[in-house]
Amino acid sequence: xxxxxxxxxxxxxxxxxxxxxxxxxxxxxxxxVIEQAPVGxxxxxxxxHPLPPETLALAQNSSxxxxxxxxxxxxxxxPREHRPEQAILGLRKALGLFANLRPAILxxxxxxxxxxxxxxVSGLDILILRELxxxxxxxxxxxxxIATDGPYKGEQEGFDTMRYAVxxxxxxxxxxxxxxxKRSRKxxxxxxxxxxxxxxxxxxxxxxxxxxxPDVALSHMYVDNAAMQLVRAPREFDVIVTGNLFGDIxxxxxxxxxxxxGMLPSASLNASGQGLYEPSHGSAPDIAGKGVANPLATILSxxxxxxxxxxxxxxxxxxxxxxxxxLSQGFRTADINESGMTKLSTAEMGxxxxxxxxx
Ligand code: NAD
Numbered sequence: 297x298x299x300x301x302x303x304x305x306x307x308x309x310x311x312x313x314x315x316x317x318x319x320x321x322x323x324x325x326x327x328x329v330i331e332q333a334p335v336g337x338x339x340x341x342x343x344x345h346p347l348p349p350e351t352l353a354l355a356q357n358s359s360x361x362x363x364x365x366x367x368x369x370x371x372x373x374x375p376r377e378h379r380p381e382q383a384i385l386g387l388r389k390a391l392g393l394f395a396n397l398r399p400a401i402l403x404x405x406x407x408x409x410x411x412x413x414x415x416x417v418s419g420l421d422i423l424i425l426r427e428l429x430x431x432x433x434x435x436x437x438x439x440x441x442i443a444t445d446g447p448y449k450g451e452q453e454g455f456d457t458m459r460y461a462v463x464x465x466x467x468x469x470x471x472x473x474x475x476x477x478k479r480s481r482k483x484x485x486x487x488x489x490x491x492x493x494x495x496x497x498x499x500x501x502x503x504x505x506x507x508x509x510p511d512v513a514l515s516h517m518y519v520d521n522a523a524m525q526l527v528r529a530p531r532e533f534d535v536i537v538t539g540n541l542f543g544d545i546x547x548x549x550x551x552x553x554x555x556x557x558g559m560l561p562s563a564s565l566n567a568s569g570q571g572l573y574e575p576s577h578g579s580a581p582d583i584a585g586k587g588v589a590n591p592l593a594t595i596l597s598x599x600x601x602x603x604x605x606x607x608x609x610x611x612x613x614x615x616x617x618x619x620x621x622x623l624s625q626g627f628r629t630a631d632i633n634e635s636g637m638t639k640l641s642t643a644e645m646g647x648x649x650x651x652x653x654x655x
Contacts, residue, residue, distance in 0.1 A: 298327040299606045302358035304335040304351065307380055308579025309589035309642075310364025316591035316646030317362060317598040320618075323653050324602075324611045331358070336366025336380035336579075346383040352390055360605040361387070361572040362598060365579035380579075388428050393564040393572055394464070395471050396426040396543065397600075400550040400560065405623040409555025409632055417530060422550055423475055424536045426543025427460075427468040428564055431494075433540050435459035458494045460539065465501040467567070472502075472537030473509040479534055484515045486522045486538035486546065498539060519546070526550055551576050558590030558631045561597035563604050571605040573597040587641045590629040592619055595649055618652035625652075 303318060305311040321328060333339075333351040340346045346366070355361050366380035376382065387393065402410060402420040410417045435457030443453045469485070476483040485502045487495035499516055506514045517525065519542040525532060526546065530553050538546060551560050560576040575593030583589055599615035602608040627648045628637040640648060 431540035
C-alpha cells in the first residue's frame with residue numbers, strides 16, 4: 297500500500313530537522329509518496345498567507361502530515377491572522393485534529409539532562425492527551441472592547457470565552473480511556489472544577505464516560521495541583537487527559553521533566569486517524585541554519601506517524617530502536633551533549649540513525 301505524506305518544513309530549524317526525518321522514512325523500504333509545501337512564515341513570505349490553499353489541500357489529501365515548526369520573532373508584528381502560528385491552528389481546525397498526544401519519556405541514557413533528581417524522574421513514561429479544537433483558544437465571543445460596566449467602565453478590556461460542549465469532552469475522554477487501557481489503566485483528568493463552570497461540566501462528563509471503562513482507575517486533579525505534582529512525583533502519572541489551555545501548559549512542563557525538548561515527538565489526530573506529526577519544540581530561531589538542532593524529536597514524530605496513521609508498527613519500532621541505539625552509542629547533538637559523548641551535527645545525527653536502521 298502506498299502512503300501519501302505531506303511534509304511541511306516551516307520556519308527556523310523546521311527545514312533542517314524534517315530533512316533528516318524524510319531521509320529516515322526513505323530508508324524503510326515502504327511505498328511512500330512524500331510531497332512538500334511551504335507553511336508558516338516561509339509561506340507568508342512566498343504568498344502572503346501562513347497556510348496557503350495549496351498547502352492546506354496537500355495536507356487534506358494526505359494520510360499524514362510531517363510538520364517541522366513555524367514562527368520567528370520577525371513576524372511578531374504582523375496582524376494575528378498572518379502570523380506563522382495561525383497555520384497550526386488552521387490545520388487543526390480544517391482537519392478536525394481534536395486530540396494531541398504527547399509522550400514524555402526519559403531515556404535512561406539522558407537521565408542527567410533532567411533538572412530533577414534522577415530518583416524522581418528515571419523511568420518516566422507519561423502520555424498527555426490534550427483536547428485541541430475547543431476551549432478558550434477558539435471560544436466566541438472574544439476581542440478587545442471598551443468596558444461598559446464594572447470598576448473599569450470606560451477602559452479598554454480584553455476578553456475570551458472558555459467553552460466546551462459535552463460531545464467534545466466525550467470524544468477526548470474516550471480516547472483518554474482507550475489510551476489508558478493500552479497502558480497501565482490509570483487515567484488522571486485535569487480541570488479547574490472548583491472555579492470554572494466549563495471544568496465542572498468537563499468533570500461530570502468524564503465521570504459519565506468512565507462508566508464504559510470499569511477497568512480504568514480514574515482520578516481527577518485541579519490544574520494547579522497537577523502542575524505541582526508533575527515536578528514533585530511525576531511517575532505517579534500515566535495518562536493525563538485535559539483541555540486545550542491546561543494541556544498546552546502541562547504538556548510543556550512534562551516535556552521539560554525529560555530535560556530535552558529536542559527529543560519529544562507529538563501527534564495530533566482526527567476521528568478518522570489522519571494525523572499531524574511534529575516535534576514538541578518550536579522553530580528555535582536562535583539556532584536555525586547552524587546545523588546544530590536535534591532532529592530526533594522529528595524522527596520520533598515520523599515513528600508515531602507510522603504507528604498511529606499509517607498502520608506500520610514494525611517500521612515505527614525500527615525507528616525507535618535505531619534512536620535508542622544511537623543514544624547508547626554515545627551520539628549526542630549539542631542540546632543533550634555531556635562530557636565523554638560524541639557531539640554530532642543535525643545531519644550527522646540523521647546519518648547515525650540511518651546507519652542504525654540498516655544494521
Ligand atoms: P523553541 O522550542 O523554538 O525554543 C526553545 C529553546 O529550545 C531554544 O533555546 C531552542 O534553541 C531550543 N530548541 C528547540 N528545539 C530544539 C532542537 N530540536 N534542538 C536543539 N535545541 C532546540 O521555543 P521558543 O524559542 O519559545 O519559540 C521560537 C519560535 O517557535 C516562536 O516563534 C514560537 O512562536 C514558535 N513555536 C512554534 C511551535 C510549533 O511550530 N509547533 C511551537 C512552539 C513555539
